[in-house]
Amino acid sequence: MDTNFFEKVYAVVCQIPEGRVTAYGAIARKIGSPQSARMVGWAMNAAHTRDDVPAHRVVNRQGLLTGKHHFDGINLMQQLLENEGVEIKNNQVQNFDRVFWDPNTELS
DNA sequence: ATTCTGACGTGGG
DNA sequence: CCCCACGCCAGAA
Numbered sequence: 001m002d003t004n005f006f007e008k009v010y011a012v013v014c015q016i017p018e019g020r021v022t023a024y025g026a027i028a029r030k031i032g033s034p035q036s037a038r039m040v041g042w043a044m045n046a047a048h049t050r051d052d053v054p055a056h057r058v059v060n061r062q063g064l065l066t067g068k069h070h071f072d073g074i075n076l077m078q079q080l081l082e083n084e085g086v087e088i089k090n091n092q093v094q095n096f097d098r099v100f101w102d103p104n105t106e107l108s
Numbered sequence: 109a110t111t112c113t114g115a116c117g118t119g120g121g
Numbered sequence: 122c123c124c125c126a127c128g129c130c131a132g133a134a
Contacts, residue, residue, distance in 0.1 A: 005130070005131080006131090023116085023117090024115075024116050024117080025116060025117050025118090028116080028117085028129085033129070033130080034117085034118095034129095035116090035117075035118080035127095035128055035129050036116090036128085036129045036130060037116035037117050037118095037129080038114060038115085038116050038117085038128085038129060038130075038131095039114090039116090039129065039130050039131065040115085040116075041114070041115035041116060042114060042115075042130080042131065042132080043115095043131090044115055045114075045115065045132095046131095046132090048115090055115080058115080059115090060115075060116060060117085061116070061117065061118095065115090066115050066116080067115030068115085069115080070115060
């Protein structure tokens with residue numbers, strides 16, 4: 001929470017454009033800990049209480065909505081993404097390559 | 109203080 | 122191609 005690590009994660013996640021998704025590893029890489037992808041997920045867990053952090057836009061490397069179970073409803077994450085124009089099928093982001101937003105590439 | 113687990117990712121067998 | 126193990130850091134029991 002107070003740790004700068006979470007702040008970094010929030011900063012990146014918060015910058016994810018609407019209708020786009022990113023991966024935990026991509027964020028981890030951006031903040032300087034490419035192998036700490038787990039922490040990114042953990043940070044999201046804490047972030048899920050914050051409205052400022054669109055945790056629903058963060059999926060795993062496969063494009064799977066792995067964290068959907070942590071949301072209020074199992075469909076909430078998918079609903080939010082679909083609402084933004086992201087097509088989801090069977091917990092998987094369709095056209096993942098197209099909607100994928102890499103903070104290292106797009107954000108610099 | 110110690111131990112385990114966790115919304116991942118990569119590498120090796 | 123499928124399965125297993127390791128690494129990373131932080132928080133909770």
